[in-house]
Amino acid sequence: MSKISVTSLTVGNLSVNCWFLMNEDTKEACVFDPGDEAERIQAFAEKKGVVVRGILLTHGHVDHIGGAERLRELTGAKIYVLREEETMLLDGKTNLSVFINRKVITVEADEFLQDGQEITLGGMTLKVCHTPGHTPGGCSYYCKEAGCVFAGDTLFQTSVGRSDFPGGSMSQLVRSIRETLFLLPDETKVYAGHGEETTIGYEKKYNPFL
Numbered sequence: 001m002s003k004i005s006v007t008s009l010t011v012g013n014l015s016v017n018c019w020f021l022m023n024e025d026t027k028e029a030c031v032f033d034p035g036d037e038a039e040r041i042q043a044f045a046e047k048k049g050v051v052v053r054g055i056l057l058t059h060g061h062v063d064h065i066g067g068a069e070r071l072r073e074l075t076g077a078k079i080y081v082l083r084e085e086e087t088m089l090l091d092g093k094t095n096l097s098v099f100i101n102r103k104v105i106t107v108e109a110d111e112f113l114q115d116g117q118e119i120t121l122g123g124m125t126l127k128v129c130h131t132p133g134h135t136p137g138g139c140s141y142y143c144k145e146a147g148c149v150f151a152g153d154t155l156f157q158t159s160v161g162r163s164d165f166p167g168g169s170m171s172q173l174v175r176s177i178r179e180t181l182f183l184l185p186d187e188t189k190v191y192a193g194h195g196e197e198t199t200i201g202y203e204k205k206y207n208p209f210l
Helices: 038-048 068-075 083-089 170-179 200-206
Strands: 004-011 016-023 028-032 051-056 078-082 111-113 118-121 124-130 139-143 148-152 189-192
Touching: 004 038, 004 189, 016 038, 016 124, 016 148, 016 189, 028 038, 028 124, 038 051, 038 068, 051 068, 051 118, 068 078, 078 083, 083 111
Parallel strands: 028 051, 051 078, 078 111, 148 189
Antiparallel strands: 004 016, 016 028, 118 124, 124 139, 139 148
């Protein structure tokens, strides 16, 4: 079994957590939600001594995708996202870039994923979980070996993602958490798009939205 570690950088004006899932044995990494500052993300990877093998997006909002294209150029890694999020990646209004960045920012994915699919990158296996509600194609990535899930803006420490953006639905968001994320083991660490990490068990007990 590989030794796997997790760390993060906070990037961009909206303080997005850009997560690194790193295989310490092979010195390879997956990067989740490179929302900005691609050069800084790559420099961080080099400092850690890892090669980026995959760029995984939890959803298509610009604060999570803004550095993806540039990071792909720097690393040669492919960009992965759930198929249902393709439209948002290519639309400057629904991905909010025209409002937040005052310009259109789009991303073309290399590979589209499906709910329930398992992918292996850098010797690490991730299960793709469709968790809509914040966006229609929002997803979370569960790494059983590392005992963690990268939840994007679906679930936060004692909070949940916003549902008032285009394509959002609070009822769908709550259902995604209850029927998908809450089925994971209680000790599973939750690495969210913003804020502090938490666990599934803690959120079951203390999250007032659920």
